[in-house]
Amino acid sequence: MTLIHTSLLTGVFMVSLINDQAYNEIFDVNPDVVIGVIGVVIVPIGMIFALFFSHESPVYLIKNQRDDEALAVLIRLRNKNKENQEIRAEFNELKQMVDEDAQNHKTFDGQHMKQLLIIILVKLSFVASFNLPINFLFIGSVDTNYYNGLVRLAVCIVSMFVVDINKKQYLIASAGLSGVVLLATVSLFSFENNYMGSLAANLTALLFQVFAGWGVGSLVDIYSTEAFNTNKKPTYIAIATTIEYIVQILLVCFVFFYDISFFAISPYAILVPSALIMIGTSFVVWYFIPNTNHMSLREARNKFFKFY
Amino acid sequence: MNFQTDRNESNVIIEPNNIQQQPVTAMQWFQKFQDLRPQTSSLIAGTTVMMYSGLHLGWGIFNLYIGDQKWAKQQDRNTLVLCICSWFSAAILGLIFTAFLIKKTSKMILYVSLNLHNDLIYLNILFTGHCFSFSLVECYFVLICIRDSCGSFCIKTIGWFVTWYCLSDSPHSWM
Numbered sequence: 001m002t003l004i005h006t007s008l009l010t011g012v013f014m015v016s017l018i019n020d021q022a023y024n025e026i027f028d029v030n031p032d033v034v035i036g037v038i039g040v041v042i043v044p045i046g047m048i049f050a051l052f053f054s055h056e057s058p059v060y061l062i063k064n065q066r067d068d069e070a071l072a073v074l075i076r077l078r079n080k081n082k083e084n085q086e087i088r089a090e091f092n093e094l095k096q097m098v099d100e101d102a103q104n105h106k107t108f109d110g111q112h113m114k115q116l117l118i119i120i121l122v123k124l125s126f127v128a129s130f131n132l133p134i135n136f137l138f139i140g141s142v143d144t145n146y147y148n149g150l151v152r153l154a155v156c157i158v159s160m161f162v163v164d165i166n167k168k169q170y171l172i173a174s175a176g177l178s179g180v181v182l183l184a185t186v187s188l189f190s191f192e193n194n195y196m197g198s199l200a201a202n203l204t205a206l207l208f209q210v211f212a213g214w215g216v217g218s219l220v221d222i223y224s225t226e227a228f229n230t231n232k233k234p235t236y237i238a239i240a241t242t243i244e245y246i247v248q249i250l251l252v253c254f255v256f257f258y259d260i261s262f263f264a265i266s267p268y269a270i271l272v273p274s275a276l277i278m279i280g281t282s283f284v285v286w287y288f289i290p291n292t293n294h295m296s297l298r299e300a301r302n303k304f305f306k307f308y
Numbered sequence: 309m310n311f312q313t314d315r316n317e318s319n320v321i322i323e324p325n326n327i328q329q330q331p332v333t334a335m336q337w338f339q340k341f342q343d344l345r346p347q348t349s350s351l352i353a354g355t356t357v358m359m360y361s362g363l364h365l366g367w368g369i370f371n372l373y374i375g376d377q378k379w380a381k382q383q384d385r386n387t388l389v390l391c392i393c394s395w396f397s398a399a400i401l402g403l404i405f406t407a408f409l410i411k412k413t414s415k416m417i418l419y420v421s422l423n424l425h426n427d428l429i430y431l432n433i434l435f436t437g438h439c440f441s442f443s444l445v446e447c448y449f450v451l452i453c454i455r456d457s458c459g460s461f462c463i464k465t466i467g468w469f470v471t472w473y474c475l476s477d478s479p480h481s482w483m
Contacts, residue, residue: 003348003351003355004351004354004355004358005358007354007355007356007358007359007362008358008359008361008362008365009362010359010362011358011359011360011361011362011363011364011365011366012362012363012365012366012370013362013366014359014362014363014366015362015363015366015367015370015371016366016370016371019371019372019373030378031373031377032367032377032379035363035364035367038360038363039360039363042356042359042360043356043360045356046352046353046356046357046360046419047353047419049349049352049353049356050353050416050419051416053349053350053352053353054350054352054353054415054416054419055346055350056414056415056416057415060414060415076346077346077347077350078343078346078347079342079343079344079345079346130369131369132368132369132392135369135370136372139370139372140372145372149366149370161337231411234406234407234408234410234411235407237403237407238403238404238406238407241399241403242400242403242404245396245397245399245400245403246396246400248369248396249393249396249397252368252369252389252392252393252396253389253393256385256388256389257385257389
């Protein structure tokens with residue numbers, strides 16, 4: 001899951017780099033053309049990878065009573081030549097998970113609605129850390145366009161290797177510290193006359209991208225896959241992500257229709273609510289999300305289910 | 309610092325069965341990468357999709373110069389907002405349809421059909437210069453997938469209408 005989030009941030013960083021080069025007149029090309037050409041190249045590569053390297057999901061195969069194929073896929077995914085004890089145990093656990101999930105047919109029962117609400121609140125922390133007004137502020141306050149994207153991507157790549165040590169603590173620290181940095185940014189923005197381009201601006205941008213990139217995006221995605229059972233996961237992830245994107249749309253409209261120049265927007269309008277959401281998320285995660293380190297999907301799902 | 313709360317976790321007795329040790333040395337990391345290589349390879353198609361989704365996302369909300377682009381200066385504010393929000397709105401539609409499709413269609417069909425269609429859309433944009441509606445056209449190929457799953461003639465008609473509208477009237481040129 002962290003690889004998926006890192007790929008998204010890679011694309012974001014590539015755009016910031018292209019825009020920085022194009023608008024500093026390093027080379028005379030329309031950045032939209034560059035983005036389009038990259039898309040034309042990446043898409044067939046993705047299709048070729050899908051054809052030759054992609055494997056069907058074992059859970060999908062088990063759900064469709066194709067157990068032999070599911071076992072064969074598991075053997076290939078674990079880079080083994082034949083079945084062993086670990087693979088058989090993993091297969092049995094997946095099968096048990098699918099059988100248990102098949103017995104629960106209600107899509108919107110009270111238990112799962114609580115989990116959905118928690119995941120929505122946690123996803124809003126990613127929106128609070130990565131939206132149009134906040135990005136404009138941090139990109140505009142430093143000298144180079146790709147600074148923020150580079151820092152966030154670098155931190156996300158590092159966190160890919162260590163995030164499984166203690167997911168809950170990382171998310172609490174990441175969200176809480178990002179909120180604190182946002183509040184510090186509000187103070188500096190209010191009291192310092194030449195905030196934009198200053199050392200303080202560079203430092204707050206660096207700290208914010210480091211803390212936010214450490215866990216807010218990727219861990220939110222991990223918890224959204226662990227919290228729900230296999231039958232309800234697509235529906236609930238779709239609902240949570242839809243709400244996330246609706247909030248993003250509202251923030252875009254807020255910036256463009258607020259009818260004053262962006263950098264004159266009071267920092268209290270965006271930064272303070274974002275900071276409060278992020279600090280609130282750290283409390284929500286501390287109190288409402290269980291510790292699921294080193295657990296399989298079934299174990300994590302059961303722990304979420306019994307936690308409330 | 310202990311973040312564990314006594315409220316509920318003490319009542320939950322689920323413990324992980326297979327606690328995998330976190331790799332420490334370089335050789336251990338290398339061995340772990342070797343073991344996970346097929347699983348990572350399986351994800352590569354998804355990561356390439358996410359990478360160019362990140363390009364679109366960054367183009368919209370991580371782009372300080374979005375209002376300074378040549379095409380944007382010729383359009384009004386509403387069109388600019390629509391262009392930025394088009395990715396999100398198409399993504400919402402894609403989420404809704406995918407939540408339905410993923411239970412009924414295999415991963416291979418989804419990957420290959422969507423990537424093939426995406427490639428055709430991009431080539432179309434390259435030759436015709438119409439970019440505004442690429443997100444709406446992405447919705448169209450999602451509709452194509454629904455057509456393949458449900459076999460509905462109505463969806464095909466709606467899809468062709470969306471394509472015709474997108475190609476015939478676009479507010480700005482890509483090149």
